[in-house]
Amino acid sequence: MTDSKQYPPAYLSWLIWGLGAAFYLSGFYQRVAPAVMTDYLMADFHIGAAALGNLSAFYFYSYVAMQIPTGILADSWGPKKLLTAGAFTACLGAFLFAAAPAIILANVGRLLIGGAVGVAWVALLKLSMHWFPPRRFAMTTGLGLFCGVAGAVSAGVPLRIMVDHFGWRPVMLASAGVSLAIAVALWMVVKDDPSERGYSSFIPPVHIRPDASRSLFAGLWRVFDYKNTWLLSIAPSGMAGPVLAFSGLWGVPFLSTHYGLSPAKSAALTSVLLIAWAFGGPVLGAMSDRIGRRKPLYVAGCFVACAGWSLILFMPQWPVWVLSVLVSIVGFASGAMIIGFAFVKESVPPSLTGTVSGVCNMGVMIGPMVLQPVMGWVLDRNWNGMMEGGVKVYQLGAYQSAFSLMMIGSILSAVLICFTTETHCTQMVE
Numbered sequence: 001m002t003d004s005k006q007y008p009p010a011y012l013s014w015l016i017w018g019l020g021a022a023f024y025l026s027g028f029y030q031r032v033a034p035a036v037m038t039d040y041l042m043a044d045f046h047i048g049a050a051a052l053g054n055l056s057a058f059y060f061y062s063y064v065a066m067q068i069p070t071g072i073l074a075d076s077w078g079p080k081k082l083l084t085a086g087a088f089t090a091c092l093g094a095f096l097f098a099a100a101p102a103i104i105l106a107n108v109g110r111l112l113i114g115g116a117v118g119v120a121w122v123a124l125l126k127l128s129m130h131w132f133p134p135r136r137f138a139m140t141t142g143l144g145l146f147c148g149v150a151g152a153v154s155a156g157v158p159l160r161i162m163v164d165h166f167g168w169r170p171v172m173l174a175s176a177g178v179s180l181a182i183a184v185a186l187w188m189v190v191k192d193d194p195s196e197r198g199y200s201s202f203i204p205p206v207h208i209r210p211d212a213s214r215s216l217f218a219g220l221w222r223v224f225d226y227k228n229t230w231l232l233s234i235a236p237s238g239m240a241g242p243v244l245a246f247s248g249l250w251g252v253p254f255l256s257t258h259y260g261l262s263p264a265k266s267a268a269l270t271s272v273l274l275i276a277w278a279f280g281g282p283v284l285g286a287m288s289d290r291i292g293r294r295k296p297l298y299v300a301g302c303f304v305a306c307a308g309w310s311l312i313l314f315m316p317q318w319p320v321w322v323l324s325v326l327v328s329i330v331g332f333a334s335g336a337m338i339i340g341f342a343f344v345k346e347s348v349p350p351s352l353t354g355t356v357s358g359v360c361n362m363g364v365m366i367g368p369m370v371l372q373p374v375m376g377w378v379l380d381r382n383w384n385g386m387m388e389g390g391v392k393v394y395q396l397g398a399y400q401s402a403f404s405l406m407m408i409g410s411i412l413s414a415v416l417i418c419f420t421t422e423t424h425c426t427q428m429v430e
Contacts, residue, residue, distance in 0.1 A: 006199060006200040007194065007199055007200050007202065008131060008194040008197060008199040008200075012131075012197065012199075013131040013132055013194075015189065016127060016131055016189065016190050016191060017124070017127050017128060017131055017132070017140065019083075019182070019185055019186050019189055019190055020079065020083055020120065020123060020124040020127050020186070020190065021124060021143075021144055021147040021148075022147070022182055022185075023083055023086065023087050023090075023117070023120045023179075023182050023186065024117070024120040024121060024124055024144060024147055024148050024151070025147045025148055025150055025151035026087075026090065026117070026151055026175070026178060026179055026182060027090065027113075027116075027117025027118075027120050027148070027151070028147075028148035028149060028150075028151035028152045028155075029151035029152065029154055029155045029159075029175065030059065030090070030094065030113045030117060030155075030175065031059055031114075031117075031151075031152065031155075031244070031248060032152045032155045032156075032244070032247055032248040032249075032274075033155045033159060033172070033175075034052070034055065034056045034248070034249060035056075035155070035156075035247060035248050035249050035250075035251065035252050035267070035270065036155065036156060036157075036159050036160040036163065036252060036263060036267045037159075037160075037163055037168045038052060038249070038252060038253055038391075039263070039389070039391050040163065040168045041055065041168070042390075042391045042392070043389070043390050043391055044168075045102070045103040045106065047103060048376075048380055048383075048392050049376040049377075049379040049380050049383070049392060049394065050373065050376040050377045050379075050380045051103065051376075052249070052376060053249065053372045053373040053374075053375060053376025053377070054107070054373045054376065055103065055106060055107055055110060056110070056248065056249050056372050056373075057368070057369055057372045057373040058107045058108075058110035058111045058114065059110045059111070059113055059114035060114060060365050060366075060368050060369030060372070061111060061114065061369060062111045062112070062114040062115030062118060063114035063115065063117065063118040063365050063369070064118075064362050064365045064366055064369050065115065065118075066114075066115045066118035066119060067118060067122070067358040067359065067361050067362030067365070068355075068358050068359060068362060069358075070082060070118060070119045070122045070123070070358045070361075071122050071354050071355040071356065071357055071358020071359060071361075072354070072355055072358070073119075074119075074122050074123055074125075074126045074354035074355075074357070074358065075126075075351070075352070075353075075354035075355055078126070078192035078193075079123035079124070079126045079127050079190070079192055080186065080187070080190045080191065080192050082119040082122075082123045083119065083120065083123050083186045083190060084183055084186045084187045084190075085116075085119070086116045086117060086118070086119040086120060086123075087116070087179050087180070087182045087183030087186055088116075088179075088180070088183045089112055089115065089116035090112070090113050090116035090117050090176075090179040090183075091176045091177075091179035091180040091183060092112055092116075092176075093109045093110070093111070093112030093113035093114075093115075093116055094109065094113055094172055094173070094175050094176035094179055095109075095173065095176040096108060096109035096112060097109030097110055097113065097172055098168075098169045098170075098172035098173040098175075098176065099169070099173070118365075121144070121148075121357075121361050122354060122357045122358045122361055124144050125141065125144075125341060125345075125353075125354075125357045126192075126353075126354055126357075127190075127192075128140040128141065128144070129202070129203055129353060130192065130193045130194065130201055130202060130203055131193075131194060131202065132202060133202050134202065134427065135289060137342055137345070138285035138286065138288055138289045138338070138339065138341075138342040138425075139282055139285055139286050139289065141281070141285055141338055141341050141342060142281035142282025142283070142284070142285035142286065142335070142338050143281075143282050144281075145277070145278060145281035145282070145335070145338050146278040146279070146281060146282055148278075149274045149275065149277055149278030149281075150278065152247065152248075152271070152274045153271045153274055153275055153278075156267040156268060156270060156271035156274070157264055157267050157268050157271060159171065159267075160263055160264050160267050161264065203350070222348075222352060223348050223352050223355050223356040223359055224359075226347050226348050227420075227421060228343065228344060228347035228348075228420055228421055228423075229344060229347065229348065229356055229359060229360075231416050231417070231419055231420045232340045232343055232344040232347070232360055232363075232417075232420060233344070233359050233360045233362065233363035234363050234412075234416055235302075235337075235340065235363070235412070235413045235416040235417050235420075236337040236340050236360070236363055236364040236367070236413065237363050237364060237365075237366045237367030237370075237409060237413070238302075238367060238408075238409035238410050238411070238412045238413030238414075238416075239301070239302065239305060239334050239336070239337040239367070239410065239413050240334070240337055240364045240365070240367050240368065241366075241367020241368050241370070241371045241406065241409045242305075242309055242334075242367070242371070242406035242407075242409060242410055243273060243274070243277055243330075243331065243334050244367065244368035244371075244372075245367070245368050245371040245372050245375060245406060246270065246273065246406070247270040247271075247273050247274050248368060248372065249372050249375075249376075250372075250375055250376075250379075250399070250402065250403075251266065251269070251270040251273070252266040252267055252270060253266075253394070254266075254399050254403075255269055255270070257393060257394065257395075257396075257399075258317075258396050258399065259317075259320065259323070261320075269320075269323070269324060269327060270327075272324055272327050272328055272331070273327045273328075273330065273331040274331065275331065276327070276328040276329070276330070276331025276332040276335070277331040277332070277334050277335050278331075278335070279332060279335065280301070280331060280332035280333060280334060280335020280336065280338075281335040281337075281338035282335075282338075283332075283335070284297050284301060284335050284336050284338065284339060285338050285339055285342065288339045288342065288425070289342075289425060292424055292425045293422060293424060293425065294339050294342065294343040294346075294420075294422060294423055294424075294425065295343075295417065295420055295422045297336055297339060298336050298337075298339045298340065298343065298417050298420075299414070299417050299418060300333075300336070301333045301334065301335065301336020301337070301339075302333075302336065302410070302413045302414035302417050303414050304329065304330075304333035305330050305333040305334045305336075305410060306407070306410040306411055306413075306414050308326055308327075308329050308330035308333065309330055309403075309406060309407060309410050310407060311326055312326050312327065312330065313399075313400065313403040313406065313407070314400060314403070337364065340360060341357060341360060341361075342425070343420070343423060344356050344357070344359075344360045345357060345427070346423040346425065346426060346427050346428060347421070347423055347428060348428055349428055349429065350427060350428075350429070367409055371405055371406065371409065374405060375402040375403075375405060375406075376402075378398070378401050378402040378405070379394045379398050379399070379401075379402050380392075381401075382394070382395075382397060382398035382401050382402075383398060384398075
């Protein structure tokens with residue numbers, strides 16, 4: 001057994017992991033940024049809810065498409081190359097989005113951003129596996145979500161204030177510069193495995209790289225031989241989908257119209273949802289590690305989130321403080337989806353962990369990818385013709401029709417998790 005003193009020092013593990021988390025943070029910022037700019041984007045590009053939902057969803061189209069290739073490449077190339085290339089491409093996409101004279105180029109910019117930052121999560125999970133002991137995996141996964149949500153929160157009230165003061169194009173252009181700086185830091189500092197710095201890895205050498213003679217796509221077909229892969233890849237779409245559809249696009253206009261809140265205050269409330277989600281991930285992940293089980297907390301989180309959404313979306317006129325409490329409960333409970341990454345990793349052999357993580361993350365992002373544009377289409381179908389400042393205004397009935405799709409996804413998640421097989425926090429072996 002390797003002497004524990006030969007493992008990398010904590011500060012180095014956290015530094016390397018932290019740079020990967022910084023890129024993930026920037027990706028989450030880009031993911032939800034349109035939510036606080038809906039009025040500016042609709043007025044600037046002369047579009048309605050359906051086109052706006054599609055603009056936001058272009059991020060998710062490429063993000064989802066990248067998940068399986070990312071999982072395969074994370075197992076073969078390693079996270080450093082993926083993260084660096086992703087950050088450079090995200091810089092290009094953010095620049096194109098900020099400079100776009102028409103909606104078509106803005107869509108292309110969002111497409112590039114989504115595909116670029118789509119590599120961040122799986123690469124971050126790979127860094128966690130190599131640079132931290134296995135007992136820390138669920139916790140570091142939760143902290144990764146926390147960092148991502150920190151990026152989303154910065155795209156709430158702070159972004160709205162900056163957009164009101166400087167305009168949305170200069171602010172998004174500045175975000176391109178941030179992505180470029182992260183790319184340079186990733187290339188200079190990050191290493192795929194502690195062995196590249198002269199330390200012992202937390203993964204046995206046989207699992208650091210898969211057999212080169214094996215087809216890259218063989219692992220993809222193998223992960224679907226396991227029942228948990230299917231269940232744990234579909235279920236989180238119904239948890240992440242409502243959170244990101246509400247906080248990432250439709251929550252701000254809903255709260256502004258139905259509750260009479262300013263865009264800044266509405267953004268603050270959607271940020272409460274994301275902050276609670278960020279805390280729920282590491283707390284519930286650590287609790288799962290502690291009790292040695294994955295399924296009970298995941299199931300409980302699904303049902304609590306489902307009940308909370310029904311109260312928020314379909315009960316009339318809560319006082320704002322009650323609404324804030326409900327949003328916090330839903331966000332925290334939805335953080336249980338982070339358990340799914342440890343759950344699915346333990347459900348396949350170690351050589352397939354990157355691939356199955358990519359498949360699972362693809363499932364997570366299918367939720368908002370589908371919900372955002374389809375909800376926009378439902379809103380336009382139920383629009384009564386009201387306009388304000390050149391922007392369409394949707395009534396409560398239209399929002400509730402659209403939000404019913406969120407409830408369907410939430411219920412589906414709760415049902416699917418009930419059919420998973422418990423791993424008892426033990427990694428499957430080859």
